[in-house]
Amino acid sequence: MQKHIVIIGGGPSGVTAAITARRYYPESDITLIRVEEKAIVPCGIPYIFGTLESAEKNLIPDKILDTNNIKLVIDQAESINREEKSIKTSAGKNFNYDKLILAIGSTPLVPPIQGIEMENVFAVRKDLDYLKDLSKKLEKSKDVVIIGGGFIGLEFADEFMKRGNLNVTIVELLPHCLLLACDEEICKKVEAKLKEHGVNILGGKKAKTIKGNGKVESVELDGEEKIKADTVILGIGVKPNIKLATDCGLAADEKEGIQVDDFMRTSDPDIFAIGDCAKKRCYLSGMPKGVWLASMGTTEARIGGANLFNVRRRSECAIGIFSTCFGDLAVGSAGLTESAAKEMGMEVVTGESSAADKHPGSLPGAQELGIKLVFEKDTGLLIGGQVYGGVSVGEKANFIGALIQHKMRADEVCTFQMGTHPLLTASPIAYQLINAAQLATVKLRKAK
Amino acid sequence: MQKHIVIIGGGPSGVTAAITARRYYPESDITLIRVEEKAIVPCGIPYIFGTLESAEKNLIPDKILDTNNIKLVIDQAESINREEKSIKTSAGKNFNYDKLILAIGSTPLVPPIQGIEMENVFAVRKDLDYLKDLSKKLEKSKDVVIIGGGFIGLEFADEFMKRGNLNVTIVELLPHCLLLACDEEICKKVEAKLKEHGVNILGGKKAKTIKGNGKVESVELDGEEKIKADTVILGIGVKPNIKLATDCGLAADEKEGIQVDDFMRTSDPDIFAIGDCAKKRCYLSGMPKGVWLASMGTTEARIGGANLFNVRRRSECAIGIFSTCFGDLAVGSAGLTESAAKEMGMEVVTGESSAADKHPGSLPGAQELGIKLVFEKDTGLLIGGQVYGGVSVGEKANFIGALIQHKMRADEVCTFQMGTHPLLTASPIAYQLINAAQLATVKLRKAK
Numbered sequence: 001m002q003k004h005i006v007i008i009g010g011g012p013s014g015v016t017a018a019i020t021a022r023r024y025y026p027e028s029d030i031t032l033i034r035v036e037e038k039a040i041v042p043c044g045i046p047y048i049f050g051t052l053e054s055a056e057k058n059l060i061p062d063k064i065l066d067t068n069n070i071k072l073v074i075d076q077a078e079s080i081n082r083e084e085k086s087i088k089t090s091a092g093k094n095f096n097y098d099k100l101i102l103a104i105g106s107t108p109l110v111p112p113i114q115g116i117e118m119e120n121v122f123a124v125r126k127d128l129d130y131l132k133d134l135s136k137k138l139e140k141s142k143d144v145v146i147i148g149g150g151f152i153g154l155e156f157a158d159e160f161m162k163r164g165n166l167n168v169t170i171v172e173l174l175p176h177c178l179l180l181a182c183d184e185e186i187c188k189k190v191e192a193k194l195k196e197h198g199v200n201i202l203g204g205k206k207a208k209t210i211k212g213n214g215k216v217e218s219v220e221l222d223g224e225e226k227i228k229a230d231t232v233i234l235g236i237g238v239k240p241n242i243k244l245a246t247d248c249g250l251a252a253d254e255k256e257g258i259q260v261d262d263f264m265r266t267s268d269p270d271i272f273a274i275g276d277c278a279k280k281r282c283y284l285s286g287m288p289k290g291v292w293l294a295s296m297g298t299t300e301a302r303i304g305g306a307n308l309f310n311v312r313r314r315s316e317c318a319i320g321i322f323s324t325c326f327g328d329l330a331v332g333s334a335g336l337t338e339s340a341a342k343e344m345g346m347e348v349v350t351g352e353s354s355a356a357d358k359h360p361g362s363l364p365g366a367q368e369l370g371i372k373l374v375f376e377k378d379t380g381l382l383i384g385g386q387v388y389g390g391v392s393v394g395e396k397a398n399f400i401g402a403l404i405q406h407k408m409r410a411d412e413v414c415t416f417q418m419g420t421h422p423l424l425t426a427s428p429i430a431y432q433l434i435n436a437a438q439l440a441t442v443k444l445r446k447a448k
Numbered sequence: 449m450q451k452h453i454v455i456i457g458g459g460p461s462g463v464t465a466a467i468t469a470r471r472y473y474p475e476s477d478i479t480l481i482r483v484e485e486k487a488i489v490p491c492g493i494p495y496i497f498g499t500l501e502s503a504e505k506n507l508i509p510d511k512i513l514d515t516n517n518i519k520l521v522i523d524q525a526e527s528i529n530r531e532e533k534s535i536k537t538s539a540g541k542n543f544n545y546d547k548l549i550l551a552i553g554s555t556p557l558v559p560p561i562q563g564i565e566m567e568n569v570f571a572v573r574k575d576l577d578y579l580k581d582l583s584k585k586l587e588k589s590k591d592v593v594i595i596g597g598g599f600i601g602l603e604f605a606d607e608f609m610k611r612g613n614l615n616v617t618i619v620e621l622l623p624h625c626l627l628l629a630c631d632e633e634i635c636k637k638v639e640a641k642l643k644e645h646g647v648n649i650l651g652g653k654k655a656k657t658i659k660g661n662g663k664v665e666s667v668e669l670d671g672e673e674k675i676k677a678d679t680v681i682l683g684i685g686v687k688p689n690i691k692l693a694t695d696c697g698l699a700a701d702e703k704e705g706i707q708v709d710d711f712m713r714t715s716d717p718d719i720f721a722i723g724d725c726a727k728k729r730c731y732l733s734g735m736p737k738g739v740w741l742a743s744m745g746t747t748e749a750r751i752g753g754a755n756l757f758n759v760r761r762r763s764e765c766a767i768g769i770f771s772t773c774f775g776d777l778a779v780g781s782a783g784l785t786e787s788a789a790k791e792m793g794m795e796v797v798t799g800e801s802s803a804a805d806k807h808p809g810s811l812p813g814a815q816e817l818g819i820k821l822v823f824e825k826d827t828g829l830l831i832g833g834q835v836y837g838g839v840s841v842g843e844k845a846n847f848i849g850a851l852i853q854h855k856m857r858a859d860e861v862c863t864f865q866m867g868t869h870p871l872l873t874a875s876p877i878a879y880q881l882i883n884a885a886q887l888a889t890v891k892l893r894k895a896k
Binding site for chain 1: 460463464467468471472489491492495499500505506507508512741742743744745746747750751754760761763764766767769770771772773778780782807808810811812838839840841842843844845846847849850851853854856859862863864865866867868869870871872873875876877879882886890
């Protein structure tokens, strides 16, 4: 008898889960239910307002569902009946499932700031019409305040500058932007680049009140500072969507998401949860970790989608791998920063190395690429790494992530074979990843 | 008593060995003897004739030796006295050593073609004056024939085109260029790009005779074809320099190089050999493998340099990781190609995946990045990978090399965590490395 697989949610995690399920269960019937008429590329949202110039250029093509013989239903899943193994939708339809995957995402956090409900205050919602409205509002704006200096906040700021008509100010609670992903010295490099692009950055400041007359006019900070604003963007994070799960009795935590095991199964073994809605634990500490990223979600999707009727893959928990780019400066991070590791009580040793990303450095277009590696002192295990430089930084961060996931020690990284090329990498003498590990190895030796 | 370490050879391997030795043996006295007044960046040589515009821009800075307190001696090592543990030089000097590292490199192969001794026939020698002479000759040239369509040959061809005054023809014995590093479909992409740049490529052809009147005038191929040429470049490979080693009774093979163990020791445990002069075995087959690359040499240098007085690191043999770049097309390769594996009698399964290297693909500057992974059928172990696309290809090939070195299976690669970013990588749904592994996994399952 043909098996029915239903996926609720059409973001990257839902789509990847559907495709993975198709690969492992070719005979099954697969339905993807999503509420949005068109699905947004979530990490592409900031680029709608600058580089891309339009929200329609930032869509996940439905063709990929078609190609993989996945039925797309545009509808809202309202409730799950676990006894009958069925889903009821807003349009009054019923869908039966043998296995169900929840990929229902997250919702932007809205901080309890006075005046937050005012017109022209926007959260980063994955909703085409909402984003188009923001686009329109920006056309008539002059002063924008972004509350939150994480990746999304910075990317919005940098893209807004490309419009030419906006003064942009970032208000960040921590002393520096990006501090949850990078150590201070790297955060400062990013801040310098954004300032060079004209962005104002206020670190260590808290937005207290949004003032205006129905429509926002200014943002008041702790300490009475007041910033003119006709548009405010909230970029302070997200919370997992869990209502659909808790309504049918699945275990979930409001802050952390739907409870899942290492196989991406919820407390009901016929229901899986993946992506932003699913609880994540830190690969390195086992503690809850909020890695709400499409990349993390699709990894979970590849695990959950393969495990539906047959356990194949085990999640190794979240390492946390990020990258971003501002003009000619890209930065990436994988695993723990030095400061996060120390806060957790770990003893660490670091190795830093930087060199031109072409060789000889006299080649046109050569720029500095730097790597910082963080190792646990007792074991010499790699627990984190950060990179800054040109466009190869994204793949470099992924490379470091793979080394963490595969439990490499400093001395093993030192003897990695690599290819080098004048136009593509540092010189083999100065190759940053290996030299950073080499420097750490010597420090680890001395520490013994 | 202070120990004396001597390194003979000032290329990337020699320099890296000296720096590594300094890190592990900080109290020792380290001397590097090299014959060249100035040391050339070997992989940068083709770029002297186009992008860099001058040989002087392609030097390894001596400062790095100074910084690491390494004595530089410009002289020719003539003989080694293993009993006395000393080296005699052309200038009549003697250097004592406790440990000696040979990093004496390789010499371009000169094929037994009639007329090869004529004026304006150049091999790719790492010699500043020789390369300057070639530069001068090119100014008065119109037609250049390059014999050999490997990496170096193609890079010369592409750089020569940038001069604007040259007709360039590559003559390659195999049906396609680059066939020793890449499978045919990737070789064809590279050939198409070079042809787009105006290079003539003659595959499956053998240069038989060089004709001229003292100075080269044409190259005659097997089958009577004749190509006009006022300059000829030989890019058919190298042979290891072994004379200094064999003269003092060290074991060596003329084609493969000085015999070394997994710790980079020669048959005399006080003498190490690294880089082009040292024999290499294939990581995947254990057979001799000619990976004469600076990157490979520096890996060996990091092993040998650390092991001098204290065994610390073991070589894992040569995977062979290459990358190169022609205009907007970069290609990279690690490990075995599909065809090489099959020739060795292995049964393999491949996975191919390509997607835009930014997401959404509508972002300006997005270009296709494709990955092919090769797995051994019985074990599912990754044995090779090839990449084509933009500048991140170099690091991507290194990433694949690391996965091979750490014995990853297809199913493990599928659940790698990665970060993705609109401006830096493919979308998480389409992430090529993981999707290529996923496709192979499904094939491997079916094969069982």
